[in-house]
Amino acid sequence: MRSLIVGTRKSQLAMTQTSWVVDRLKEVKPGLEVRMEKIVTKGDRILNVTLSKVGGKGLFVKEIEQALLDGRIDFAVHSMKDLPGEMPEGLVIGAIPRRENPRDVLLSRDGKMLAELPPGSVVGTSSLRRQAQILASRPDLRVEPVRGNLDTRIRKMREGQFDAIVLAAAGLYRMDWQSEICEELPINVMLPAVGQGALAIQCREDDHELLSLLAGINHEQTARAVRAERAFLVAFEGSCHMPLAAYAEVDGEEVHLTGLVAQPDGKEVIKKSMRGKDEWAVGKQLAKEMRELGAGQLLALSERS
Incomplete structure (x- = not known):
């Protein structure tokens, strides 16, 4: 095997x-030589604007x-949700390794959970997806944008800019920072982003x-x-910046998929589940049925707002 970048x-x-x-x-191919090439993306450069307002798809992947x-x-490693x-x-996509914890988590300055804030x-x-679901659950809270890497967001919270922040569990687990977590938000409260944790x-x-x-290294499940x-x-x-969520679990031969589309203010949420053996067909059919319930109009409204 040739050396890789x-x-x-x-x-x-x-x-x-x-x-x-x-x-x-390297476990699959001992002696493999791989060099890492660091690439700055548009999403990394523009930190003073919320992702939904930067515009365009692939903000964290296009340059790569x-x-x-x-x-x-030769190959690239992305967070699937990007x-x-x-x-x-x-x-x-040449491989999708085993998924890390797909849930979202709450970190708070006083150790409080979402219901206790x-x-x-x-x-x-x-994330508009997180914003919508937070406000659907707790309309009495204020949601404000925060950008930056994990450590930057945690620092901003500790400095008092935020009482709490919501992050993907996977990143904290991969960094071995799970001690920062105050609450793993249940799937029925905070449906994850498409591909989150993978x-x-x-x-x-x-x-x-x-x-x-x-x-x-592909994990078929x-x-x-x-x-x-x-x-x-x-x-x-x-794109990953719409107020849209989906999470699937494999149960034997079937895939059980739940999808969600919401207004950014959380005042209207469309959520539905479906199961079947063909994962592509299940995803397309669920989207079709949710469009019939008005999901397309909700997304159009969020893009104009």
């Missing part, structure tokens, strides 16, 4: 995730995908040697669940 964002979490993947590949297409790197539903022609408490999140190993579709290697979630996302032509 892997592309990654520069954050501590991104590099930790990438190192984890490289270690798994271009490096793949140009042949400057990948838009559609990807550039010529690129594929005093009315008017300020909760920080950069990693996407992306490469060129004609790199058969690399695809053969990546197959050794995770891949099936993520395919159902991404089929739901694609049906809405969505």
Whole structure:
């Protein structure tokens, strides 16, 4: 096997995730040589605007995908939730390793859980999906945008800019920072983002040697669940910055998928579940039925607001 170059964002979490993947590949192919190439994305550069207002899809992946297409790197490690539903022609997801904890978690300055936060408490999140579900559960709270890496967001909370923040559990577990967590938010309170907790190993579709290697770290149960979630996302032509959520679990031969679309203010939420054996069909059909319930109009309203 030739030596490889892997592309990654520069954050501590991104590099930790990438190192984890490289270690798994070296277990499959001892002696494998891999060099890490750090790439700055548009989402990393623009930190003074909320993600939903920056505009465009693939804010954290586009520059890395271009490096793949140009042949400057051989593969890339992304957080699956950062990948838009559609990807550039010529690129594929070569592997999806076993999923980390997919839930969202609450961190608070006083160790309080979501239900215990005093009315008017300020909760920080950069996600319209999280904002909508927080306000649906606690309309008496204030939700304000927070950007930056995990440590930056935690520091801002400790400095008093926020009473609490909501983050993905997976990042904290991968960084071994789970002691910061005050509450794991239940799935029925905070439905995760599409692909949350999973990693996407992306490469060129004609790199058969690399695809053969990546197959050794693919976790098919995770891949099936993520395919159902991404089929739901694609049906809405969505990005990870819409007030849209989906989470699937594999139960024997069937996939059980729950989808959610909401107004950013949490005043209207459409949520529905479906199960079936074909994960792509389940995702598309669930999206179709939710569109019939008005989900498309909700997303259109959120884009205009």
